[in-house]
Amino acid sequence: MKKAEESKVFDVIIVGGGVTGTALAYVLSAYVKSSADHSTGKKIALLEKNSGAAEVNSHPLNNAQTSHDGGTETNYGLAHALEVKVGAVALRCYVEARKDKGLFKKTHRMVLAVGAGEVKRVKNRFEKFSPYYEDIRLIGPEELATLEPMVMKGRNPDEPVCAMVSSEGYAVDYKKLSESLLDDAKMVNKNLDVFFNVKVQSVRREGGVYVLETNDGVFVAEAIVFAAGSYSLLFAQELGYGLNLGLLLVAGDFFSAPELVNGKVYRVQVEGRPFAEIHADPDVLNQRVTRFGPTTKPLPLMERHHYETFFDFIRLPIVSLRGAWCLAKIICKNNLFGYVFRNMVYSLPVVGKFFFLREARVIIPTIRYADLKIRKGVGGIRPQIVNLDTGELEMGDKTIVGENCIFNTTPSPGASVCIRNGKRDAEQIVKFFRGKYYFDYETFEKDLGTRKKEEK
Ligand SMILES: Cc1cc2nc3c(=O)[nH]c(=O)nc-3n(C[C@H](O)[C@H](O)[C@H](O)COP(=O)(O)OP(=O)(O)OC[C@H]3O[C@@H](n4cnc5c(N)ncnc54)[C@H](O)[C@@H]3O)c2cc1C
Structure with a gap:
C-alpha cells in the first residue's frame, strides 16, 4: 500500500477498486500500449477508500456470484443477451487461465419454469436462443429430477415444469477476481500505483487536468475514470455531468439454507417487472450452503450497512419534489407497490422468513421454515438510474463520458x-490521448476473445 506525500501526477486515475476499476486497470495495463515504443508503461493510479479491493458490491457476500451470459436470463432480449455473452466469454477465458481453484466454480445454470405459462415462455425462448447458445438445452421433469433432485422432490406431479439449462454455469468470487486482476496489472505495468485507504473527497478540472482532493493529498491526472459505484454519479454531478439523473438504490438480501441444489437455479422473470426474481445456488465460498435471493428493497443509502452514506444520498437530485414524483410514477407504472412491500417484509424478524418461504418453495417445494436463515450484515446495493426528465427507470448499464472523464455507476450485468x-x-481512454496510445486488439482477442474460447 502506498501513501501519497505530495501532489501525484498520472496519465490516468481510476477511482474505485471493485471489479469494474480493477478490470480497467488490468485491461489498460495489458492491452493499451504506447504508439512510440509499444511499451505498456502508462502512469496509472487506482485509488480505493477501503483497505483492500472489492469490499463493497463486488464482495462475494454482497452479490449473487453469477457469471451471466444472457442464455438463461429471461429478463434479457436476444440482442442484449448476445452483447453480454461477449463479456462473459472474456471473463471466463480470464478466470480459467488463472488455474486458481478459489476464483470460480464451474456448475450448471438453469432457468426453472413452473406452471403452464412459464413453461410456454421458456420453450419459446429456447427456440429463439438455442441457435446462439450451444451450451443450452431444454429438459423436462425426469432429467430435472436427476440434475436437481430437490427441485422435483415433493412437487405436484400435475404441475407442468421444465428448465432451460446451460452447461456453462460459473460461480465467481468477484473479490478474488479483483485481486487477481490487480496483481496481473501490476506485473505487466510497473507504472501502476495502487493506493488503498485513499478516499476521493472532491474533483475539479483545472488547467486542462483533473485535480482530485483526497484524505491523503492531491492527485492529478489527464484522464479520470470513476468506478465508484453509486458515488460515480455524485462525482459526475460535481463536474456538471448527469444532472438530470437520480438513483433508486435497491438493496438485495440473501437467505441461507443447507445443501439443496447442485447448480444455479433461477426463476422466470415476471413480465414487465424491472427486477429479477430470486434464485438458489451453492455459495462459492462454501458449496454446502445454499443461498436464496437476492430480495429487492429500496434503501436511502449509497453503500449497504454504512448508515453514514445516507448523508451522501440526500445530495442526489432524487431527493427533491421532482424525484419523489418520478419514484411514485415508476412504482405505479411498473405495478411495484405490492412487490416492494413484500420484499420489505422479508427482512422482518420471524414473519419475514415465513413469507419468503413461499418464494423459496417455487424452487424447493419441501423447504421448511427451519431451513432458512437470513444472512445478517451482507448483501449489496444496486444503483438503478432514474431519469428525472422522463420519470423513467433506466435499466442496464449507465456510463457517462465527458471531456477526458468516464463515470461508471451501474455496470450491467454488473x-x-x-x-x-x-x-x-480503455478504448475511450485511447481516444482521449489522441494517438499517444493504441489498443492491442490482436493480443486481447488471442487472450480473452471468442476465438480463444472456441479453441478450448
Ligand atoms: C444483491 C446483488 C446481487 C448481484 N449479483 C450479481 C451477479 O450474480 N452477477 C453479476 O455479474 N453482478 C451481480 N451484481 C452486480 C455486481 O455486484 C456489481 O455490478 C459489481 O460488483 C459492481 O462493481 P463495481 O466495481 O462497479 O462497484 P463496487 O464493487 O461497489 O466498487 C466500487 C468501489 O469504489 C470505491 N469507492 C467509492 N467511493 C470512493 C471514493 N470516494 N474514493 C475511493 N474509492 C471509492 C468503493 O469503496 C468500492 O470499493 C449484484 C449486485 C447486487 C447488489
Missing part, C-alpha cells in the same frame, strides 16, 4: 461484464 467494460473504457 460484475459479469467487467472485462468487456474495461475494454470499452
Whole structure:
C-alpha cells in the first residue's frame, strides 16, 4: 500500500477498486500500449477508500456470484443477451487461465419454469436462443429430477415444469477476481500505483487536468475514470455531468439454507417487472450452503450497512419534489407497490422468513421454515438510474463520458461484464490521448476473445 506525500501526477486515475476499476486497470495495463515504443508503461493510479479491493458490491457476500451470459436470463432480449455473452466469454477465458481453484466454480445454470405459462415462455425462448447458445438445452421433469433432485422432490406431479439449462454455469468470487486482476496489472505495468485507504473527497478540472482532493493529498491526472459505484454519479454531478439523473438504490438480501441444489437455479422473470426474481445456488465460498435471493428493497443509502452514506444520498437530485414524483410514477407504472412491500417484509424478524418461504418453495417445494436463515450484515446495493426528465427507470448499464472523464455507476450485468467494460473504457481512454496510445486488439482477442474460447 502506498501513501501519497505530495501532489501525484498520472496519465490516468481510476477511482474505485471493485471489479469494474480493477478490470480497467488490468485491461489498460495489458492491452493499451504506447504508439512510440509499444511499451505498456502508462502512469496509472487506482485509488480505493477501503483497505483492500472489492469490499463493497463486488464482495462475494454482497452479490449473487453469477457469471451471466444472457442464455438463461429471461429478463434479457436476444440482442442484449448476445452483447453480454461477449463479456462473459472474456471473463471466463480470464478466470480459467488463472488455474486458481478459489476464483470460480464451474456448475450448471438453469432457468426453472413452473406452471403452464412459464413453461410456454421458456420453450419459446429456447427456440429463439438455442441457435446462439450451444451450451443450452431444454429438459423436462425426469432429467430435472436427476440434475436437481430437490427441485422435483415433493412437487405436484400435475404441475407442468421444465428448465432451460446451460452447461456453462460459473460461480465467481468477484473479490478474488479483483485481486487477481490487480496483481496481473501490476506485473505487466510497473507504472501502476495502487493506493488503498485513499478516499476521493472532491474533483475539479483545472488547467486542462483533473485535480482530485483526497484524505491523503492531491492527485492529478489527464484522464479520470470513476468506478465508484453509486458515488460515480455524485462525482459526475460535481463536474456538471448527469444532472438530470437520480438513483433508486435497491438493496438485495440473501437467505441461507443447507445443501439443496447442485447448480444455479433461477426463476422466470415476471413480465414487465424491472427486477429479477430470486434464485438458489451453492455459495462459492462454501458449496454446502445454499443461498436464496437476492430480495429487492429500496434503501436511502449509497453503500449497504454504512448508515453514514445516507448523508451522501440526500445530495442526489432524487431527493427533491421532482424525484419523489418520478419514484411514485415508476412504482405505479411498473405495478411495484405490492412487490416492494413484500420484499420489505422479508427482512422482518420471524414473519419475514415465513413469507419468503413461499418464494423459496417455487424452487424447493419441501423447504421448511427451519431451513432458512437470513444472512445478517451482507448483501449489496444496486444503483438503478432514474431519469428525472422522463420519470423513467433506466435499466442496464449507465456510463457517462465527458471531456477526458468516464463515470461508471451501474455496470450491467454488473460484475459479469467487467472485462468487456474495461475494454470499452480503455478504448475511450485511447481516444482521449489522441494517438499517444493504441489498443492491442490482436493480443486481447488471442487472450480473452471468442476465438480463444472456441479453441478450448
Ligand atoms: C444483491 C446483488 C446481487 C448481484 N449479483 C450479481 C451477479 O450474480 N452477477 C453479476 O455479474 N453482478 C451481480 N451484481 C452486480 C455486481 O455486484 C456489481 O455490478 C459489481 O460488483 C459492481 O462493481 P463495481 O466495481 O462497479 O462497484 P463496487 O464493487 O461497489 O466498487 C466500487 C468501489 O469504489 C470505491 N469507492 C467509492 N467511493 C470512493 C471514493 N470516494 N474514493 C475511493 N474509492 C471509492 C468503493 O469503496 C468500492 O470499493 C449484484 C449486485 C447486487 C447488489
